[in-house]
Amino acid sequence: MIRAGLARQLRAHGTFIGLALLFALVLLFFGLATPRFWSFGTFQSVAYQLPELGLLTLAMLLPILSGGLNLAITFTANIAALAMAAIIQAGGGPEAGIGFVLLGVVAALGVGILVGWVMGVIVAFIGAHPILVSLAMMIFLGGLGEFLTRGGDISGFPPFVARIGHGTLFGIPIPLWLFLLAAAFWQLMLSRTKFGFSVYMLGSNPEATRYSGIDTRRVLVLVYVLSGLMSALAGILMLTRFNSVRVGHGEAYLLITVLACFLGGVDPFGGFGRTLAVVMALVILQTVASGLNLMGAHQHLATALWGLFLLATMIARWIWLRWRGQGP
């Protein structure tokens, strides 16, 4: 009886229990591996670096839930930040007033929405595969960025811009506030609105969703628009954090966003997955990243480890599903 009850609990909350165990393991491992791990510095690095990765992961989560994928998130972020940088430069660079910066933010968000809209329309109306569409968009945006910047950096922003990326509000870093707000918004949207429900339905059975009277094309377009918007927000944040824009910045995040979604229990085919679990997965991954950094791991070795981590996650998921399928 007790065993059956435990098994039921485990099945219902398996993702959360698994993630909590994994987090404990990660903390234990790095704590033993490097004595400097248990310090305020580690906490700080996680708190400041999590938000960029987090916003990009939210941008990836929505398309995956709808049964697609958005491979263009990092370059959308770059191009949006580029638009913002261009407007700040036009407003006088370091002497630009707050008006220009705000205008830049609006322009960046607009670029994100536009990019997302184009992808959404092609996916929804042309019926092309999201992987293909977002890949083509990624090649295009990457090329556009290279063409515009000639592979260089763009910097020279007013000092208060950098303060947004490094400042705190009530003791909590401003980027973290931004991420928490965005995550809360995603959580509410996905669990409490008609649109959120439609996204889940679309991911699990597009035909049935269409027959039940939902305008699936409109939902799909909105999914990619929101994904583009969230990518743009990540781009703005990266601009304030690095005080510069470089196309290709954050390219390595792409793998980690996919990893965070699947580690957080999101179904790769769409339809299932919770924002809260993905946020938990993010905290674990950022802790691992900071820990590896602290240990001075070789950059390319870290790349390989991320790849292995993704494979291990998917294999664990497969074993878990088999066990659950055959369990009592």
Place this chain on the structure above:
Amino acid sequence: MPERQSPLARLAPRSTEAWLALVILLLAGFLGIATDTFLTLTNLFDLLNISAFNVILALGLLVVLVAGGIDISFAVAASVVQYLVAVTVMAIGGGNWALGILLAAGFGCLLGAINAALIHYCRIISIVVTIATFNVFFGLLMFTTRGRSIYNLPDWWLDRIILLEIETRSGFAFLTLPVLVMACMVLATWLLLNRLNLGRQLYAMGDNPDGARRIGIDIAAMHFLAYGWLGACAGIGGLMQAHYVQEVVPNALYGRELDVLAAVVLGGARLGGGRGTVLGTILGVALVTMTANGLNLLGVSPYAFKMVVGLVILVAITMSNLQGLEQLWRRLRRRPVAEAGR
């Protein structure tokens, strides 16, 4: 609702291949007029020499796409194979072309089999597996080699083999070994996909995996065949690329997978499986290569190249379903009415 064919759709060429051939002819005509170097034998032979590597990889990727999968790890896998072959032949002190090709195909197959095993036995979707193996292959390669290149390759690997040499007014035009290997791979892939029962099974699996399983197709074998074929193509392509540039550089092929994927998809292979031809793939690579070459000859900044390729694919995707485009247009025009009626 009865299917209504739009006048636009009726005018369009029937097949992707016909579309591509038309675009390529127009582009060649334009470049021939706009530049005085494009339509020379030297330039055309050079295009063949350069694109041999891309065609070989594209053929492998075509097989995977036909089978309903996708792979982005193959270009990095080609780099790994270059290293493995270089280290092996240097360890046994020499070797020759036959051994080199055998080793390259073998190592490539092995790397492909890793992908196939993860996709088939662990039921992970192919894009996720290959994103992971892309990073594992590249990370481990850069870590173990510390980013060092190999220049002292054996002589047989480095010696230029010229198949055909023609003297023209603008200099010597010559075809090299990679073009011959490319031709062999084209023939082999065509035979596999069109003349062998195995090829038809690949199309069947890509079109409808459940149906294929129920009529008794060995899905595991098909996965290993498709990814193994791509691996072998990547290995042989890598061997040719190292021969062409006379060195092995660990990150030389990083990012090439996107160009190749773009070309194959332009050639009409469908993500999701079941569709794609060898001819279309070759035309796709030809279009991408010609676009790059043309931009170069026209004096356009090389920075613009990727942008143009991305744009060409986006337009090609959009043009692939003109009815969808019309529906979008109608909806945009009638948006207020449609919303009121909903």
